[in-house]
Amino acid sequence: MTRAGTLSIVATPIGNLGDFSPRAAQTLAAADIIACEDTRVTKKLLRLTGTSVLGKIVAYHDHNGAKMRPYLIERITHGDHVALVSDAGTPLISDPGYKLVAACREQGLRVTTTPGPSATIAALTISGLPSDRFLFAGFVPTPQKARDSLFAEMASLSATSIWFDTPSRLVRTLSDMATIFGNRQACVTRELTKLHEEALHGSLEDLATDLQASPPMKGEVVIVVAGSDTGDAVIDDHALAGMLRAEMDGQRLRDAVASVVSATGIAKNRVYKMALEIAKQDSGGAD
Numbered sequence: 001m002t003r004a005g006t007l008s009i010v011a012t013p014i015g016n017l018g019d020f021s022p023r024a025a026q027t028l029a030a031a032d033i034i035a036c037e038d039t040r041v042t043k044k045l046l047r048l049t050g051t052s053v054l055g056k057i058v059a060y061h062d063h064n065g066a067k068m069r070p071y072l073i074e075r076i077t078h079g080d081h082v083a084l085v086s087d088a089g090t091p092l093i094s095d096p097g098y099k100l101v102a103a104c105r106e107q108g109l110r111v112t113t114t115p116g117p118s119a120t121i122a123a124l125t126i127s128g129l130p131s132d133r134f135l136f137a138g139f140v141p142t143p144q145k146a147r148d149s150l151f152a153e154m155a156s157l158s159a160t161s162i163w164f165d166t167p168s169r170l171v172r173t174l175s176d177m178a179t180i181f182g183n184r185q186a187c188v189t190r191e192l193t194k195l196h197e198e199a200l201h202g203s204l205e206d207l208a209t210d211l212q213a214s215p216p217m218k219g220e221v222v223i224v225v226a227g228s229d230t231g232d233a234v235i236d237d238h239a240l241a242g243m244l245r246a247e248m249d250g251q252r253l254r255d256a257v258a259s260v261v262s263a264t265g266i267a268k269n270r271v272y273k274m275a276l277e278i279a280k281q282d283s284g285g286a287d
Helices: 022-030 039-048 065-077 097-107 119-127 144-154 167-181 204-212 237-248 253-264 268-282
Strands: 006-010 033-036 056-059 081-085 110-114 134-139 160-165 185-190 198-203 221-225
Touching (some): 006 097, 033 039, 033 065, 065 081, 065 097, 097 110, 119 198, 119 221, 144 167, 144 268, 167 185, 167 268, 185 204, 198 204, 237 253, 237 268, 253 268
Parallel strands (some): 006 081
Antiparallel strands (some): 185 221
């Protein structure tokens, strides 16, 4: 009977090629199949690092995952060593790799890791914000309703949160975060490990203001935001809801929230979350 193979999760550089570890190179060189987000990106990495591989290089991403997973599982079952890489950083962070790992676990197949660079951890470590508890929240949603809902859901968490975003939406994101989270401390990083690496520190409002007045930022962006300081339970939810309903009668939701925050000093995140709940109730619970 053929002995089953292995799935290796292999981290690749997020910018600086010097972060490509010898073990990562050895793992890819020894693999029978390399599954990657974009075969062109992976082939370029291998070429630039002088890594010779004999295995087959195939694409594995959101669009073909359902088709490719059974093939990869079959190859591992029959003894092949499959290495999974993303375009940059550690696989499974905002990509479909976890589905392949879950499928291997279901089949009792061996999964191992060759750890290395990760933009989320790199941003956290230079942010100066608490790192004892943190949460990767993924990409900031584009639709306003979706981002407001997600921010409201996350606002009460005391853990530091880490977000991916694009430069073109960054000022809007920081402003929306300030409205819903409150004016917390944050750090905006870009081009981590690359020549133009930059980390900007300050409050959400100050960062939004400074970036609005600056030339558009370029490169890949990671935002790190301090967690909630939950010390504002002076007014109970019933009283807060009454104040909000009065303010929301004839005002936009955000203006009503601003009025209540100004009058009470309650954190914006708590007030905004309550306002969203009231608006949902008044609309009959429709999304």
